[in-house]
Amino acid sequence: MSRLAPNGLARAAVRFKPASFAGTFVALMMSALIVSACGILLETGARASVPAERYGRAAVVVAADQYAHLVTGSGDGRSDSPGLLPDIARVDAVLAHRAARVPQVNSAVPDFTFPVRRDGRALTGHGWGSHAFTGAVLVSGTAPRTGEVVLDATAAKAAVGDTIALETATGRAEFRVSGLAKAGTGDVPRGATGWFSDAQAPVLAGHPGKADAIAVLARTGADTDDVADAVEKALTGTRAHVYTGDDRGAVEEHGLGYAKETLTGIGGSFGGIATVVAVFTAAGTVALSVGQRAREFALLRAIGATPRQIRRAVAAEALLVAPLAGLAGCLPGIGLAQWWFGQLKDRGAIPEAVDLHVSFIPLVVAVALGLLTALAAGWAAGRRPARTKPGQALTDASVERLRPGVIRTGLGIGAVVGGAFLTGLAARSAGDDAANAALGVVMLFMLAVALLGPLVARLCATLFGLALRDRSAAVSLAAANSRTNARRMASAITPIVLAMAFASTLVFLHTSETHVATRQLRAGVIADHVVTDPVGLPADTVARAARLPGVDAAVGLLETQVLVPVGSGGDRWLQGAATQGISGSGAQLAKVQDLDVRGGSLDRVGRGRIAIDKTLATSAHVGIGDRLPLYLPDGTKARPEVVAVYGRGLGLPAVTMDRASLATHVTSGFDSTLLVRGGDAGALALLGKVTDASGYAAARNTDSELNVWANYTMAALLGGFAAVAAANTLVMTVLDRRRELGMLRLVGATRLQVMRMLRWEGLLVATTGVLLGTTIAVTTLIPMTRGLTGESPYIPPLLYGVFAATAIGLGLLAVTLPARAVLRDGRA
Numbered sequence: 001m002s003r004l005a006p007n008g009l010a011r012a013a014v015r016f017k018p019a020s021f022a023g024t025f026v027a028l029m030m031s032a033l034i035v036s037a038c039g040i041l042l043e044t045g046a047r048a049s050v051p052a053e054r055y056g057r058a059a060v061v062v063a064a065d066q067y068a069h070l071v072t073g074s075g076d077g078r079s080d081s082p083g084l085l086p087d088i089a090r091v092d093a094v095l096a097h098r099a100a101r102v103p104q105v106n107s108a109v110p111d112f113t114f115p116v117r118r119d120g121r122a123l124t125g126h127g128w129g130s131h132a133f134t135g136a137v138l139v140s141g142t143a144p145r146t147g148e149v150v151l152d153a154t155a156a157k158a159a160v161g162d163t164i165a166l167e168t169a170t171g172r173a174e175f176r177v178s179g180l181a182k183a184g185t186g187d188v189p190r191g192a193t194g195w196f197s198d199a200q201a202p203v204l205a206g207h208p209g210k211a212d213a214i215a216v217l218a219r220t221g222a223d224t225d226d227v228a229d230a231v232e233k234a235l236t237g238t239r240a241h242v243y244t245g246d247d248r249g250a251v252e253e254h255g256l257g258y259a260k261e262t263l264t265g266i267g268g269s270f271g272g273i274a275t276v277v278a279v280f281t282a283a284g285t286v287a288l289s290v291g292q293r294a295r296e297f298a299l300l301r302a303i304g305a306t307p308r309q310i311r312r313a314v315a316a317e318a319l320l321v322a323p324l325a326g327l328a329g330c331l332p333g334i335g336l337a338q339w340w341f342g343q344l345k346d347r348g349a350i351p352e353a354v355d356l357h358v359s360f361i362p363l364v365v366a367v368a369l370g371l372l373t374a375l376a377a378g379w380a381a382g383r384r385p386a387r388t389k390p391g392q393a394l395t396d397a398s399v400e401r402l403r404p405g406v407i408r409t410g411l412g413i414g415a416v417v418g419g420a421f422l423t424g425l426a427a428r429s430a431g432d433d434a435a436n437a438a439l440g441v442v443m444l445f446m447l448a449v450a451l452l453g454p455l456v457a458r459l460c461a462t463l464f465g466l467a468l469r470d471r472s473a474a475v476s477l478a479a480a481n482s483r484t485n486a487r488r489m490a491s492a493i494t495p496i497v498l499a500m501a502f503a504s505t506l507v508f509l510h511t512s513e514t515h516v517a518t519r520q521l522r523a524g525v526i527a528d529h530v531v532t533d534p535v536g537l538p539a540d541t542v543a544r545a546a547r548l549p550g551v552d553a554a555v556g557l558l559e560t561q562v563l564v565p566v567g568s569g570g571d572r573w574l575q576g577a578a579t580q581g582i583s584g585s586g587a588q589l590a591k592v593q594d595l596d597v598r599g600g601s602l603d604r605v606g607r608g609r610i611a612i613d614k615t616l617a618t619s620a621h622v623g624i625g626d627r628l629p630l631y632l633p634d635g636t637k638a639r640p641e642v643v644a645v646y647g648r649g650l651g652l653p654a655v656t657m658d659r660a661s662l663a664t665h666v667t668s669g670f671d672s673t674l675l676v677r678g679g680d681a682g683a684l685a686l687l688g689k690v691t692d693a694s695g696y697a698a699a700r701n702t703d704s705e706l707n708v709w710a711n712y713t714m715a716a717l718l719g720g721f722a723a724v725a726a727a728n729t730l731v732m733t734v735l736d737r738r739r740e741l742g743m744l745r746l747v748g749a750t751r752l753q754v755m756r757m758l759r760w761e762g763l764l765v766a767t768t769g770v771l772l773g774t775t776i777a778v779t780t781l782i783p784m785t786r787g788l789t790g791e792s793p794y795i796p797p798l799l800y801g802v803f804a805a806t807a808i809g810l811g812l813l814a815v816t817l818p819a820r821a822v823l824r825d826g827r828a
Helices: 008-016 018-047 095-100 127-135 199-207 223-236 247-252 255-292 295-304 307-346 360-387 390-398 404-428 431-453 452-468 475-483 486-524 542-544 586-592 612-621 658-661 693-703 705-735 738-746 751-788 797-824
Strands: 060-064 067-072 078-085 105-111 113-118 120-125 135-143 148-152 163-168 171-182 195-198 213-219 241-244 527-537 551-566 571-582 597-600 609-613 639-644 653-656 670-676 689-691
Touching: 018 255, 018 307, 018 360, 018 705, 060 095, 060 223, 067 223, 067 404, 067 571, 078 255, 078 571, 095 105, 095 213, 095 223, 105 120, 105 127, 105 223, 105 658, 113 199, 113 527, 120 127, 120 527, 120 653, 127 213, 213 223, 223 241, 223 404, 241 247, 247 255, 247 571, 255 307, 255 360, 255 486, 307 360, 404 431, 404 751, 431 452, 431 486, 431 639, 431 751, 452 486, 452 658, 452 751, 452 797, 475 751, 486 693, 486 705, 486 751, 486 797, 527 542, 527 693, 542 551, 551 586, 551 612, 571 612, 571 658, 609 612, 653 658, 705 751, 705 797, 738 751, 738 797, 751 797
Parallel strands: 120 195, 148 171, 571 653, 609 639
Antiparallel strands: 060 213, 060 241, 067 078, 105 213, 113 120, 113 163, 135 171, 148 195, 163 171, 527 670, 527 689, 551 571, 551 670, 597 639, 609 653
8 A cells, every 4th residue: 555655746736736636526525425325325224123112012023024025946046036015914813822832931912903993083903912012001991802992091082881883894883892091102102092802803903813913921031032032943834933122113113114125225226326327427537637637647758757657646646535535525425315314204204213324334435436436547547648658658648549449449339239239128128127128228328428438529529510610710619629629528428418318217207107197097087086085984985885876886996005026037026016906896897997908808807816907917927817926915925817907007006806805915904995986976075085086186196296206306316416527527627728728819819709619619518418318318218118108208398408408507607617717817
């Protein structure tokens, strides 16, 4: 490392060429900012946990694995693709007896949690046995027996001995209030609570014989690890899992799994792309900074500096700038991660109990990555001046090379060919296969632009000059400058291309999906009335609606998700698919919902028979008559027959099945929506909130707010980073042209003429970047949106105009401001 210690030459370069190193500093700082922020979110996702509240008094908790596992291959090629279950996987309640027989166990209590309705208000139902670990105590009365309930004393609105009507998944029934209780510390605040007998609770929950979890209470003085090992041994072969410590919190907080997936998705998937963009841009800026000093390096070679000394000087400069820039970027990176994490928590994507985890690991990675990027880019850019013979060095430095190297050109052509191949592959794929291939398209074409940038820049400058050759001398001079200094122009174009390509792809992918989904939803819901209730519709709602005068059809929808294996060969994974369980027949559904059936018949939908969207059918490689393997919301495996394929699975659920096959596999057995044809809205208002199809569509679009925010935030971060990098590069190139601009002033050009030339150059750079970025985005979006939606991309003209105008305006501003400063300087 001592060989790389900053020497006097490196320190002098930083002192006397501050503009060049300031640009490098900004690029490396921005790189560290985005890498550290994504790294912090990734680490938080990997380490996220919540303290046990409900199970805080239980030494051990027994629960089912909350992931479905798709295993492919065998031997060394065996892979396991886990998918988080949409609902809770449950365990057999009888396992509590086996756990209770463990010597160090005092008791083992099955736990049940389920929704209950009372006079239109929501209650949380539990088995009374849970009081043993939550701390709930009777205030009056006795423990409940079958047909009885204990109510929360703070919200009972009933006395001991009263009879009240309650609605559960099994329907409406009357219960005698046997007692009033005070909720314990383990009863997580979720509104009013009702406790039922442990024998009746699983039936009322809709899952006879099943428990959400089993709380194991250890004897005083027992070692938790010993108890956990003994319980695990006692339950061998049951597929039940044993949890201790903070893992108990994950059992009671199902949202933790989604939070971990969200954070690792942002920090890993998006963070990976953002890191590539950041490193890509920072490396280009470092290479530009080194290239701008080719004349100085040539002079050093002419007066006897060895290649080793040149390389050492470049490395030493990186050691001077990169660590400081990395540290400066990590501080706002922590702030960005905190803001992003807070926004996700405010939008309900992360449980309140999860905290942001900030450690030194992502910060060190960000600084080290910046340093390695600076060293690698500096080494690559400094190879030519270092190895050039002293007598030839000044000659080479005074004239830019007309062609990029053979290796660089070959790699660039290879990237173009690879991008074209993946474009064709994406066009032939569907669903996530198309999206994955399209991601490779944008990355390869971006690499091609960077490698072939000088050739592209020279071609664009030539076309620009030909198109505007009769305008003015400033235009001609701008085109000639750009052709002659194509490398300089390419270094400014690349960040603009990055900004336009990635921001346009993220934003317009969302607009395309939303456009198609909204149109499908509006066309698909043909019911006259839509009835909803935030706490779920009672079990008899469909029957009550069907009996109303003038009602032709009434269909209840139980909405959830299932997991479907998609992909092909060894590259398969579990994809979540929105699912609706329908009450009634397919013929009745057709009266209130037009799914745009492409094949088969909805009349056959029933037990063991489903209808699915055409895109899902393509991704899962099934057709009418085939059996589709899937995981129901609680992880139960099923292989229903596909009896119909329809075309509106983006705006409407992608899977349609009978309600009875779905109800026993979800936590809430209440329908979320009732679609009614005919009848009067006033009469239906007694059942819930009534709206028409357009109002229902508008409400559903509002529910996707989190996805909208996430897409726009990622686009703003990537686009903003690339835009700052583009402005930084343009400022560097203008400030480095002080001598050139001074020469123009000496030969008689006025400041206005020089400014016009520079504005035209900035316009050429920005316009070229916008056009190339747009081309890459469209090339990526076409196969991606056709695979995901079956249609071409939807690009709102006004939004695209804002993107293009911003990029062009930023390019002109980044040229104009430093140019004015240079021209005001007496040396220019």
